[in-house]
Amino acid sequence: MKGIIFTEFMEMVEDRFSEEVVEEIIELADLPSGGAYTSLGTYSHAEVLNLVTCLSQVSGAKVEDLVQAFGEYLFGRFADVHADFFDNVSGSLDFMMKVEDYIHIEVQKLYPEATPPKLSCNRIADNEMILHYASHRPFAPLAKGLIQGCAGWFKETIEVSMDALPGTGPGTEARFHLVKVA
Numbered sequence: 001m002k003g004i005i006f007t008e009f010m011e012m013v014e015d016r017f018s019e020e021v022v023e024e025i026i027e028l029a030d031l032p033s034g035g036a037y038t039s040l041g042t043y044s045h046a047e048v049l050n051l052v053t054c055l056s057q058v059s060g061a062k063v064e065d066l067v068q069a070f071g072e073y074l075f076g077r078f079a080d081v082h083a084d085f086f087d088n089v090s091g092s093l094d095f096m097m098k099v100e101d102y103i104h105i106e107v108q109k110l111y112p113e114a115t116p117p118k119l120s121c122n123r124i125a126d127n128e129m130i131l132h133y134a135s136h137r138p139f140a141p142l143a144k145g146l147i148q149g150c151a152g153w154f155k156e157t158i159e160v161s162m163d164a165l166p167g168t169g170p171g172t173e174a175r176f177h178l179v180k181v182a
């Protein structure tokens with residue numbers, strides 16, 4: 001998985017916790033990469049899962065809450081770094097409908113080794129959508145955080161319910177029901 005996910009995770013830990021906590025979790029996780037990430041590098045997604053587990057141990061926060069918070073933070077960073085993707089998009093559901101066929105495609109051009117997940121959207125109504133997530137990685141909880149980060153970026157409230165699907169293992173496939181609350 002692309003290094004940007006790792007560098008942003010470390011930034012979040014430094015911002016929300018401290019530089020010492022960053023060092024502590026790198027030490028505890030005993031990573032094959034040694035924890036020295038660059039945004040254009042490519043690393044095993046298992047490392048970020050390992051780092052989140054270690055952060056949970058060190059901070060006492062639940063893994064689920066940390067992944068969710070990371071998804072929200074990451075969306076904000078994507079929006080800062082790739083502001084052009086947000087031109088002429090009026091709301092979060094419209095934006096999410098562009099991720100599969102436009103944004104994740106552009107991402108693959110920008111980061112050639114990227115293999116983003118599959119996201120398919122079925123718009124049921126102006127304020128309601130089904131988003132189906134499938135990946136070879138168990139990152140459905142991260143997708144939930146990104147969805148909430150997206151709603152927050154557009155200053156909208158979206159009720160998100162997630163149904164886990166079997167996929168190729170826990171967390172690899174899910175169906176999200178999204179309802180925008182007026």
Ligand code: HEM
Binds near residue numbers: 002003107136
């Ligand atoms: C709500 C909108 C979005 C959702 C739900 C979403 C979902 C995800 C998830 C869950 C992953 C983790 C990898 C996996 O599951 O296999 C991912 C990877 C990624 N996404 Fe998105 N994403 C969204 C928007 C964006 C945007 C706006 C950008 C960039 C501007 C972006 C760029 C990336 C990149 C660079 C990766 C890493 C892929 C790799 O390393 O193989 N995503 N996305």
